[in-house]
Amino acid sequence: MIIQPTPELKKYTLPQLLRLRARHERERVALREKEFGIWNEVTYGEYFARVRHFAYGLLELGFQRGERLAILADNIPEWLYAELGTQAVGGISVGVYQSSLPPEIAYVLSYTGAAVVVAENQEQVDKLLEIRNEIPSVRKVIYEDPRGMRAYRGDPWLISFEEVLRLGEAAEQKQPGLLDELIDQGKPDDVCHLSLTSGTTGRPKAAMLMHKNLIHMGVSLQSIDPLKPTDDYLSFLPFAWIGEQMMSVGMALAGGFAVNFPESVDTAMADLKEIGPHVMFSPPRVWEGIQSNIWVRISETYAFNRWMYERMLAIGMKAADYRMSGKPMPLGLRIGYWLAEQLMFRPLRDQLGFLRLRRAYTGGAALGPDVFRFYHAIGVNLKQIYGQTEIIGIAFVHRDGDVRADTVGVPIPGGEVRISESGEILCKSDAVVAGYWERPEDTAKTFEEGWLHTGDAGYLTERGHLVVIDRVSDVMHTAGGEMFSPQFIENKLKFSPYIKEAVVFGDQKPFITAFINVDPQTVGKWAEDRGIAYTTYIDLSQKPEVAELIGKEVRSVNENLPEHLRIRRFVLLYKLLDADDDELTRTGKVRRKFIMQRYQPIVDALYGGVQTVRVETEFKYQDGSVQKVATEVRVLEAAARAEVAGGYVAR
Structure with a gap:
């Protein structure tokens, strides 16, 4: 018997649902992990056995119901064993981004009061040892990869994952029915996992996820976009992100499809080609990166191939325009598309690993209309979603045949939406979390009578589609009183293949300005094709030819904006904005206020009428080292060209 994703599943907890699948689908593949070039399969029976042994092992270590276990690791099956094993004994798992620096980790562990931490390898253990005195609540660190850990033997603070499993296996033999009793005590509305919010305006808060939240999401989304138990999904985005929790935990346990783990983050795209997933969920930067790679490869091929x-x-x-709107294609276009499908689109999807892809989602930021149309043109059923950590990732999604690049779709089944008098988007469903961990004031402010106050401004179209404008707190006004959304302009800029990131300013200012990060891949290839030599990103970003290229892109955006929204001046930032420098969140969102403070001299130069500004900055690396850099940045005029010795600069 194969369990179907029906509303009946919402009466279970996650460990109860896994146990149910292990009983009825014991030999079916639940997980795969690539190691040393080989895909190793884990059945539902083995999956639950390892969760069970880890849970018993935690009990042997003195772990108590209600305590928190934090996980600091890449995408590996052991994350799921630890998360579900913790929940099986009534504990609460906590996701920590594997790229986090020691101070960030110390904050999360102290804030959540974690008693145990699972760390993947020596790199993560070293981070924990560095902050050991700052995290007194942590009694034990469990490391998964023993390589490089020989020198740490004898430290009672550390124990291997394998040793915990051995302890658990021995404990189960002594008390075989204990864990089932603990699992049975669980309730669907118990808090089971703490997921960090993006933290764009301050330190991240921990959203309290309940079992029913994740299972509701898995059931509701699959009611409109059905997946098969034989389908495959590749898990390569951080497990600390709500999107991966939604897919690899909620969706996978509700739908029963196989979760596949790449050999490493670096090999994820190559491993994706081997798996050929049926479903994929990624933020815009992944879809844009894939399209950029295709653009680079096509630009390097023969002229006839480029023409074709x-x-x-x-x-x-x-x-694509017909497919997205659900309208039938004219006969001539159907024939032409069939030929294009056979000659180019099908082989291209095969090379990308998308040949079996039936469901594809993007969310977290806007995806450009041209990028959207590109994927539908080559036969990828890509849909925009909208949601937050506080509502398990997805509250709105496009339906097949009703995909619009300027909206995020309609509510998923079981969801309600309301637009407040101030224009704020309010959502309600069984996916809304219980609140924020130890933040009663924030909880009361954000969650009111079951409605999630998203903090985003938007409106509903006549067809019931949601259009998201920006964060309510980010909506700005020029000195002349005109209201504008910086994110709206930023997204339009980022639709260019040459622009990786943009930050717009102009609140209470006479005109709008911007910081722009050029895309090192596409702009680098553009420069090489024209014989423009460069060494570093700083060098590339400050080339006069690159300034002219980006100037054209900015002017193109300006042409489609009303006068008061047009960018007057901009700079090409000499470094990529980075989460390690606190400029982006761990989910890649811009920390606008922090950036404005950090680069205040450049912001002042944008409004001060100068042509250049000298800056000194520091680059922070994950090993804690700091590099100081001094450079001169040109302030560029978007309205017209001015060829001078210094390059393309403001008049």
């Missing part, structure tokens, strides 16, 4: 690609893509783009 452009002709067939034009046919695909026309077909």
Whole structure:
């Protein structure tokens, strides 16, 4: 018997649901992990056995119901064993981004009061040892990878994952029915996991996820976008992110499809080609990166191949408009698209690993209309979603045949939406979390009578689609009183293949300005094709030719904006904005206020009429080292060209 994703599943907890699948689908593949080039399979029976042994091992270590266990690791099966094993004994798991620096980790562990930490390898253990005195609540650190850990033997603070499993296996033999009793005590509305919010305006808060939240999401989304138990999903985005919790925990346990783990983050895209997933969920930067790679490869091929690609893509783009709207294609276009599908699109999807892809989602930020149409042109059923950590990732999604690049779709089944008088988006469903861990004031403010106050401004179209404008707190006004959304302008800039990131300013200012990060891949290839030599990102970003290229992109955006929203001046930032420098959140969102404070001299220069500004900055690396850099940044004018010795600069 194969368990179907029906509303009946919402009466279970996550460990209860895993136990149910292990009983009825014992030999079916639940997980795969690539190690040393080989895909190793884990059945539901083995999956639950390892969760069970880890849970018993925690009990042997003195772990108590209600305590917190934090996980600091890449995407590995052991994350799931630890998370579900913790929940099985009534504990609460906590996700920590594996890229976090020691001070960030110390904050999360202290804030949540974690008693135990699972750390993947020596690198993560070293971070914990560095902050050991700052995290007194942590009694034990469990490391998964023993390589490099020989020198740490004898420290009672540390224990291997394998040793915990051995302890658990021995404990189960002594008390075989104990864990089932503990699992049975669980309730669907128990808090089971703490997931960090993005922290764009301050330190992240921990959203309290309940079992029913994740299972509701898995059941509701699959009621409109059905997945098969034989389907595959590749888990490569951070488990600390709500999107991966939604897919690899909630969706996978509700739908029963297999979760696949790449050999490493670096090999994820290559491993994706081997797996050929049926479902994929990624933020825009992943989809944009894949398209950029295709663009680079096509630009390097023969002229005839480029000509064929452009002709067939034009046919695909026309077909995409019909496919996205659900309208039947004219006969001539159907024939043309069939030929393009056989000659180019199908082989291209095969090379990307998308040949079996039926469901694809993007969320977290806006995806450019041209990028959206591109994927539908080549036959990828990509949909925009909208949601937050506080509502388990997805509250709105496009339906098949009703995909619109300027909206995020309609509510998923069981969800309600309301737009407040101030224009704020309010949501309600069984996916809304219990609140924020130890933040009663924030909880009362954000969650009111079951409604999640998203903090985002938006409106509903006549067809019931949601259009998201920006964060309510980020909506700005020019000195002349005109209201504008910086995110709206930033997204339009980032639709350019040459622009990786943008930060817009202009609150209470006479005009709008911007910081721009060029995309090192596409702009680097553009420069090489024109014989423009460069060494570092700083060098590339400050080339006069690059300034002219980006100037054209900015002017193109300005042409489609009303006068008061047009960018007057901008700079090409000499470094990529980075989460390690606190400029981005761990989910890649811009920390606008922090950036403005950090680069205040450049902001002042944008409004001060100067042509150049000298800056000194520091680069922070994960090993704690700091590099100081001094450089001169040109302030560029978006309205017109001015060729001078210093390059393309403001008049």
